[in-house]
Amino acid sequence: MIRKFKKSDLWEIIRIEKKAFPKSPYNRFIFLHYASAYPDNFLVYVEDEGTQLNKIVGYIIFYPEGHIVSIAVHPAYRRRGIGTELVAVVLKRTKGKASVEVRDSNEVAKEFYTHLGFSLRTIIPEYYGDEDALVMVRTGTN
Ligand SMILES: CC(C)(COP(=O)(O)OP(=O)(O)OC[C@H]1O[C@@H](n2cnc3c(N)ncnc32)[C@H](O)[C@@H]1OP(=O)(O)O)[C@@H](O)C(=O)NCCC(=O)NCCS
Structure with a gap:
């Protein structure tokens, strides 16, 4: 639960x-x-x-x-x-809207969010200091 x-x-x-x-x-x-x-x-x-x-x-x-x-x-x-x-x-x-930053190297998280209907919005260079962040966004009402 x-x-x-x-x-x-x-x-x-x-x-x-x-x-x-x-x-x-x-x-x-x-x-x-x-x-x-x-x-x-x-x-x-x-x-x-x-x-x-x-x-x-x-x-x-x-x-x-x-x-x-x-x-x-x-x-x-x-x-x-x-x-x-x-x-x-x-x-x-x-209502189905969400966003998240993901480390560029985090392939599992990228798969996970893609599976849940998120898609790449933009990239923030060196967001983590040593690495870029992918901003993934989910739109919609479901
Ligand atoms: C990302 C994380 C939270 C996913 O949790 P989880 O409970 O394993 O995810 P689910 O079982 O709900 O997976 C849903 C779908 O995501 C995708 N997915 C999840 N783990 C995956 C993996 N290791 N490889 C490929 N696809 C994966 C699959 O499409 C999966 O569906 P399926 O099992 O029917 O194929 C977990 O892997 C984790 O804690 N990772 C470390 C922390 C992290 O990276 N967090 C995200 C930071 S932004």
Whole structure:
């Protein structure tokens, strides 16, 4: 199930973050900032909610208008539709509109967003310092 982030999720989120973005993981201050500034827009995917496991396996942070700040799924839980479900919450709130910056080298993310109906809008040179960002945008009402 998908629910809002709670402070007690923090360490599990950081564990996922380090696996997902080993070069530049967000730290706890960044996550706590988003949790405080956008409490409705920092969501976690919980596997086996209600059982003893209760494991966080993914998260998404987005701005209210649909800009995705970050999304990650634990490597052991990928290709099961969890990322799609997380983005679907955003799209439901924004009538299908969303945008995101993606590292040029992140082929998986490019495939993922293309699969979800995003397309390349522009490129921001050296957005990540060492790398360009692709700005991918989804328009439409579905
Ligand atoms: C990108 C990410 C969130 C996708 O999460 P996920 O739960 O595995 O995605 P889904 O299972 O919903 O995949 C949906 C579709 O995206 C595409 N896709 C996802 N992973 C892919 C991969 N490794 N290779 C090719 N296509 C892929 C496929 O079209 C897939 O549909 P299919 O499985 O029916 O073929 C996950 O790979 C991740 O956490 N990556 C590291 C962090 C990251 O790069 N985040 C994005 C930064 S902008």
